Amino acid sequence: MQASQVTDKIFRLSANIESDTLFEGIWPLPHGCSMNSYVVKGREVAIVDGVCDWDGVPETLYAQMDEIGVDVKDIRYVIINHTEPDHTGWLKSFQKITNNFEVVITQKGQELANAFYGLDIKYRTVSSGDSIDLGDGMKLLFEETPNLHWPDTMVTFEESTGTLMSCDAFGGYGAIGSSPYDDQLDEEQLRFFEKEALRYYANIVCRFSPSVTRAIKKLEHLQARIVAPGHGLVWRRDPKRIVSLYERFASYFAGPAEPVVTVLWGSMYGNTEKAVAPILEGIASEGVKAIVHQVPQSHISDILASVWRSTGVVLAMPTYEFKMFPPMAAVVDELGRKQMIGKLALRTGSYGWSGGAQRELDEIVERQKMKWQFLEPVEFKGALLEMDRRLLVSRGAELARRVRETALAAR
Known part of the structure; x- marks a missing residue:
C-alpha cells in the first residue's frame, strides 16, 4: 500500500485486511477491507484514527508516514474518533516510539481506551464544537456522534478543506488498491463498493440506524466537501452519494425498505x-x-x-x-x-x-x-x-x- 494525498495537507494512509480474515471475528471478507488513517499537516501534525496491531500492520503505517515526509515523532495529536481495536490497536506500538503526543478523544472513548489498553498517555477529552488549530490554516473541529456504532464515537472535520474524517460512519467493505478515491473509479466499480457498503451497514451498523439518522442531520451544517471514512473509499467528487446511501439504509429501520x-x-x-x-x-x-x-x-x-x-x-x-x-x-x-x-x-x-x-x-x-x-x-x-x-x-x-x-x- 502507498500513501496518497486526499487534498491540500491531508494524506490517506491505509492497510488492507485480507480475504482470509473474519471482520469482528464474524463477517467474511471475500473482497477484503481497508483500514484508513489520515494525517493532517499544519505547523503541528495530527493523525486521525489508526490501524489494528496485527503483525506488520503498524509498521505499514509508519512506512507510509515516511513516504509523505512525516517523522513519527513529529505527530502531536492522535485523534481517536472510535476506540474499536481495528482503529486503535497500533497505539501500543506507537507509544514505544514516542511519548510526545496527546490522544484526542471523547470522555466515553477515554474510558474504553483505558479498559482496552491501560496506557500511560496524555488524554485531551473533547465534546461537540471543540476544536484544535494546527496552524497554517488547518483547524480540526469535533462533533460527537454517539452510538454510531459505539457510544464513544465522534467525527473530525477539517474546516479549510471541508474534509469529514468519519471513521466507521460512511464506511464499507472492500480492499482498496491504487485507486482509493471515488473520482478514480467508473460507475461499475462504484456500484461494487456501494454493494459492499450495504453488507457492511447490515453487518455492523444497522441496529444503530436511529443514531445514523441523527448524526447525518447533526452534520449537515458542516457541508462536507470530502468524506473520508475509516473503511472503504474516500468520496471527494460526490460526497453526497455515500451520505445519501447511508441515509437511505438508515430509513429502512423505521419504515418499508x-x-x-x-x-x-x-x-x-x-x-x-x-x-x-x-x-x-x-x-x-x-x-x-x-x-x-x-x-x-x-x-x-x-x-x-x-x-x-x-x-x-x-x-x-x-x-x-x-x-x-x-x-x-x-x-x-x-x-x-x-x-x-x-x-x-x-x-x-x-x-x-x-x-x-x-x-x-x-x-x-x-x-x-x-x-x-x-x-x-x-x-x-x-x-x-x-x-x-x-x-x-x-x-x-x-x-x-x-x-x-x-x-x-x-x-
Missing part, C-alpha cells in the same frame, strides 16, 4: 425445497424482485444485507424435533438481534409426525420484538401436493403485491 422479497429456505430431504419454486412463481407474477438464500449454505452476512434492503421475507423450513429447522431458527434470531423489524412475511414448510416450527417462530419474533406481519402460513405434511403448490403461488403473489404497494407508498 425496497420493493424486494428475500426468500430464505432450508430443507432436509427436499420436501420444503419444492415449496420454493411456486412461491417464486407467485412473486414473479407481480413483477417483484426476489433474492434467494439457502440456509445454512448462505452466510448470515449476506442474508443480513439482503433482508435489510427487503420489505418482504419468505421463511421456508421444515419442522425439526418439534421446533424450527435449527439453522433457520439461528438466522431469524440474528435478524431480531439486528432489529430488522416490521417486515411483511410468509412462512411455509413440511412436517412429519408433528408440527411445532410455527410455535417457535412466533416465540422468537415476539421475544425479539420484530413486529413482522405474517400472511397465513402454508404448512404441509410430508410431500408437497398440487393443492399446496397452487396455494403457495397465490400466497407468493399476495406477498409480492403487499410488498410492492407498501414500498412504493413510502417513497
Whole structure:
C-alpha cells in the first residue's frame, strides 16, 4: 500500500485486511477491507484514527508516514474518533516510539481506551464544537456522534478543506488498491463498493440506524466537501452519494425498505425445497424482485444485507424435533438481534409426525420484538401436493403485491 494525498495537507494512509480474515471475528471478507488513517499537516501534525496491531500492520503505517515526509515523532495529536481495536490497536506500538503526543478523544472513548489498553498517555477529552488549530490554516473541529456504532464515537472535520474524517460512519467493505478515491473509479466499480457498503451497514451498523439518522442531520451544517471514512473509499467528487446511501439504509429501520422479497429456505430431504419454486412463481407474477438464500449454505452476512434492503421475507423450513429447522431458527434470531423489524412475511414448510416450527417462530419474533406481519402460513405434511403448490403461488403473489404497494407508498 502507498500513501496518497486526499487534498491540500491531508494524506490517506491505509492497510488492507485480507480475504482470509473474519471482520469482528464474524463477517467474511471475500473482497477484503481497508483500514484508513489520515494525517493532517499544519505547523503541528495530527493523525486521525489508526490501524489494528496485527503483525506488520503498524509498521505499514509508519512506512507510509515516511513516504509523505512525516517523522513519527513529529505527530502531536492522535485523534481517536472510535476506540474499536481495528482503529486503535497500533497505539501500543506507537507509544514505544514516542511519548510526545496527546490522544484526542471523547470522555466515553477515554474510558474504553483505558479498559482496552491501560496506557500511560496524555488524554485531551473533547465534546461537540471543540476544536484544535494546527496552524497554517488547518483547524480540526469535533462533533460527537454517539452510538454510531459505539457510544464513544465522534467525527473530525477539517474546516479549510471541508474534509469529514468519519471513521466507521460512511464506511464499507472492500480492499482498496491504487485507486482509493471515488473520482478514480467508473460507475461499475462504484456500484461494487456501494454493494459492499450495504453488507457492511447490515453487518455492523444497522441496529444503530436511529443514531445514523441523527448524526447525518447533526452534520449537515458542516457541508462536507470530502468524506473520508475509516473503511472503504474516500468520496471527494460526490460526497453526497455515500451520505445519501447511508441515509437511505438508515430509513429502512423505521419504515418499508425496497420493493424486494428475500426468500430464505432450508430443507432436509427436499420436501420444503419444492415449496420454493411456486412461491417464486407467485412473486414473479407481480413483477417483484426476489433474492434467494439457502440456509445454512448462505452466510448470515449476506442474508443480513439482503433482508435489510427487503420489505418482504419468505421463511421456508421444515419442522425439526418439534421446533424450527435449527439453522433457520439461528438466522431469524440474528435478524431480531439486528432489529430488522416490521417486515411483511410468509412462512411455509413440511412436517412429519408433528408440527411445532410455527410455535417457535412466533416465540422468537415476539421475544425479539420484530413486529413482522405474517400472511397465513402454508404448512404441509410430508410431500408437497398440487393443492399446496397452487396455494403457495397465490400466497407468493399476495406477498409480492403487499410488498410492492407498501414500498412504493413510502417513497
